[in-house]
Amino acid sequence: MATEAPKQSLPLLYSSLEPLSSSLHGKMKIKRVNKAPAVGKAHAIPVTVDEFPLLARHYPIIFATGDSPVPLALMGLSEGVNTYLDDEGMPVEDDIYIPAYVRRYPFLLARLRPDTDELSLCFDPTLNSVGDFEDGERLFDDEGAPTETTKAILQFCEQFETAGQRTGAFLEDLKKSGLLMDGEVAIQPEGAEKPFIYRGFQMIDEEKLRELRGDELRKMNQNGMLPLLFAHLFSLSQIRDLFNRQVQQGKGPIGKPEPATADA
Numbered sequence: 523m524a525t526e527a528p529k530q531s532l533p534l535l536y537s538s539l540e541p542l543s544s545s546l547h548g549k550m551k552i553k554r555v556n557k558a559p560a561v562g563k564a565h566a567i568p569v570t571v572d573e574f575p576l577l578a579r580h581y582p583i584i585f586a587t588g589d590s591p592v593p594l595a596l597m598g599l600s601e602g603v604n605t606y607l608d609d610e611g612m613p614v615e616d617d618i619y620i621p622a623y624v625r626r627y628p629f630l631l632a633r634l635r636p637d638t639d640e641l642s643l644c645f646d647p648t649l650n651s652v653g654d655f656e657d658g659e660r661l662f663d664d665e666g667a668p669t670e671t672t673k674a675i676l677q678f679c680e681q682f683e684t685a686g687q688r689t690g691a692f693l694e695d696l697k698k699s700g701l702l703m704d705g706e707v708a709i710q711p712e713g714a715e716k717p718f719i720y721r722g723f724q725m726i727d728e729e730k731l732r733e734l735r736g737d738e739l740r741k742m743n744q745n746g747m748l749p750l751l752f753a754h755l756f757s758l759s760q761i762r763d764l765f766n767r768q769v770q771q772g773k774g775p776i777g778k779p780e781p782a783t784a785d786a
C-alpha cells in the first residue's frame with residue numbers, strides 16, 4: 523500500500539486523502555463515527571447504474587449538467603440541503619437506502635501517480651474514523667498484513683470502481699443517443715402565488731425516447747440500458763415528495779421560488 527499522498531483534486535465529501543499504509547497505520551483502528559457534516563450538507567450524491575433500481579424507490583435520479591452527465595441521487599432541492607440525512611450526516615429514517623458513494627466514505631481507491639493506472643486504498647483523515655483508539659477494529663495484524671476488516675473495505679471500494687466503469691460505459695452510450703435534455707420542474711404548492719421552478723440538471727427526453735426506432739430500442743433493451751432509463755424516469759415523480767420533505771423539515775423553500783442546481 524502506498525506511502526505518498528495523492529495530488530489530484532478531491533472528489534465530493536473528501537477534504538483530504540491519506541494512503542493507508544501498514545508502516546504508518548499498523549497499530550491503528552477504525553471506529554464508527556456519528557458525525558459526518560460534509561455528508562449532511564450534500565444535496566446531490568453521485569451514484570452508479572447498479573443502484574438505479576434501489577435508488578428509484580427513494581430518490582429522484584437526475585444527471586449533472588455539462589459534458590460529463592454524472593448520475594446523481596437528489597437529496598435536497600437547494601444547495602446545502604439534505605432531507606434524508608441530518609446535519610451530522612446520519613440517516614433520518616431507518617429504512618432509507620444510502621448510496622454506495624456515501625457508504626464508501628471515508629475510503630476510496632485513488633491513483634497516486636499519473637504515470638500508472640494502479641489504484642491504492644486511501645482514506646480521509648479529517649473524519650477521524652482512523653486513529654490510535656482503544657475501541658474499534660484493527661486495520662493490520664501484528665505482522666503488518668491487512669485484517670479482514672481492511673480486506674472488506676478494499677473489496678467494497680473495488681466493487682464500487684467496477685460499478686463506476688459500468689456507469690461510464692452507460693453514460694457514453696447515453697451521450698451518443700442524444701436523449702439527454704435540460705431538465706425543469708415546476709411545483710405549485712397550495713396557496714403559493716407562483717410555482718417554484720427547479721433547473722440546473724439533465725434528464726431523459728421522453729418524447730425522443732418514444733420516437734426511437736425499433737432496432738435502437740431493441741439494442742437498448744439487450745444491453746440493459748432501457749431499464750435504467752425507465753428507472754430514472756419513474757424516479758422523477760419523487761421530486762414533488764422531495765419538495766414536501768424539505769418544507770416539512772423547515773428547510774425551505776420559504777418566500778419567493780428559488781432554483782436548485784444539480785452540480786456534484
